[in-house]
Amino acid sequence: MDDRQRYDRATAHLDPPFAVLDLEALRSNASAMLRRAGGKPIRVASKSIRSRPLLERVLAMDGFAGIMAFTLPEALWLVSTGLRDVLVAYPTTDRAALAELAADPVAAREITLTIDSAEHLDLIDATVGLGRHEIRICLDIDAGFVAFGGRFRAGAHRSPVREPDHAADLAATVAKRPGFRLVGVMAYEAQIAGLGDDRPGNPALTGAVRLVQARSRRELLVRRGRIVQAVTRIADLEFVNGGGTGSIDVTAREKAVTEIAAGSGFFHPRLFDFYRGFTGRPAALFALPVVRRPPPGIVTVLGGGYHASGPPGRDRLPHPHLPQGLRYAPGEGAGEVQTPLLGPAADDLRTGDRVWFRHAKAGELCEHFAALHLVEGEEVVETVPTYRGEGRTFL
Template sequence: MDDRQRYDRATAHLDPPFAVLDLPALHANAEAMARRAGGKPIRVASKSVRSRAVLERILAMDGFTGIMAFTLPEALWLVSTGMRDVLVAYPTVDRAALAELAAGPVAAREITIMVDHSEHLDLIESAVSGVRDRHEIRLCLDVDAGYLAFGGRFRAGVRRSPVREVDQAADLATEIAKRPGFRLVGLMAYEAQIAGVGDDAPGNPALMRAVRLMQARSRRELITRRGRIVQAVRQITDLEFVNGGGTGSIEKTTRERAVTEIAAGSGFFHPRLFDFYRGFTGRPAALFALPVVRRPAPGVVTVLGGGYPASGAPGENRLPQPYLPCGLRYDADEGAGEVQTPLIGQAAEDLRAGDRVWFRHAKAGELCERFASLHLIDGDEVVDEVPTYRGEGRTFL
């Protein structure tokens, strides 16, 4: 029985649209990620999962410890439900959430927030100034891991922290140490140009060679710079963790002695954008089904909804992939529509009203912002239904 038959049989009692999570695929992906990490723990990036029940499943597996959240309100909520060791991966300016963090003994113990500038320290101090019995706030220093070449005229990687060099990191760590109520416990440097950029995409071999060359040079530069930064900061404070990497770089980042844990999230669901890496393969685990609602012309079917583009630089690769049955593609003049999406191709000839078309989202957790639940499939059965963040009434971004 192929995957389409399995999914259709398992969900025959459901009316699409809906989303599913293939449990054997999820477990296989997680086990492969843990093997790639070579014994170093993987901190689970919640933005790529966005379901509390699924996060709990992953954290129960060997090799995974702690959560990397994307907002402080999310982290506060997760901790209130019993989760522990939550790193907020991006700076926060949410004053109410900061005050709640400082006032809560459990939250203050279990949550670490991100800083990269003294302005963050000033804002936090202002936000918590009225808190009685304020608890010490745990901080993580975010370091820019982008790659610069040709005197800075070329850059690869996301624009994150202004802290890039050893002296900048040491200066900020020193300032944190002088301010009461703060404790620097971690350091993070995310190499997006390696972890989030596929090196084996089809269609342009010359470009892929250039990507691989850039990534190799970036790795060499970052191993040295990150190591020196960590060494300098450890002379100022005891670091509990040094976080680096992502799904696309696990087996590379884990080799660095300075890095104590890897961050990863997309690999669990293995969305479309992660098909194009030479170093690993995964199994599509998260999908959504849309119903065929009409056949406007020979070789054309229309499904309900489908306009679920992923974040990032706009382009065709940000659209969901018509996955099953094979052989469907978008109409270039319409793309993925807000309310309806026409699909063309030979496979359309065999589809009738009420049939399902299965899609893969371009990215991982963003799929869960469209659906209130995930139907968990094992074999050809739905064995459970669990809420997404949206299904629990939580929309953090």
């Protein structure tokens, strides 16, 4: 039985639109991630999961430890439900959340905030003052690749902290400020971890990506090591976090890195099909119903406009996965309320049939659905809420 038949049979009692998670594929992907990590623990990126029960399920697997959250309110909520060791990987300016953190001894013990400048410390002090619980701090380091005297850059525009002396100065600033404790360093190499190096149809671009990634890996290996050495002269670090799903194996080989961040690899969304170094199994899918049958070769499904974040382009659209052989109408793409699909497979679909899609990214799918139906074999064995299903919308 192929996957389409299996998913159709497992969800026959459900009316689409809905989202499913294939547990066998999830476990396979998790095992592959651990093999690539080579024994280093993987901190789970919550933005790629966005379901609290699913986070608990993943963290119960050996080899996964800690959460990388995307907002402080999210981290506070997760800790309030019993989850622990949460790194907020992006600076926060949420004054109400900071006040809650400073007043809660459990949250202050379990949550680490990320900063990249003294301004972040100033804002925290101005918000909560002294006489509070000590706040744990992680430095965010720029992991981008820069060449030609700064005229070329690859990687996300994140931290202004780039060189060992810059990191040491900021570490010293944290160490001198009462009420803070420096416990970690993180750096996300987006140009390696988040950029596929095996994209079909454009060999020139693929070659350029591979060249930049190779040079970036060599440069970052040295620079990150020197940064960690400089910071550890000032503070006893509990962790050095790096990488992402696309760079687990490469980042894990760096001696300076003690843990890897990853999340998308569990779901293996469409954008992660284009990497040479690993393959995964599509685990998260959503089903849309056929509601119209215009001229031959076309069907229309309900909804579908679940565009992924990032630079606009067709690769940010959901991918019609099953049945194979469907594509978007050039003039319409993925629509807000309906989406026409073209191709020979359209003629075999009838009103009420399902078309199964994969999102371009991982956790963003969960912003559109209140639940994930967990499929094991040919049946739904459990239904778990997403953040949205628990009434939580952090971004």
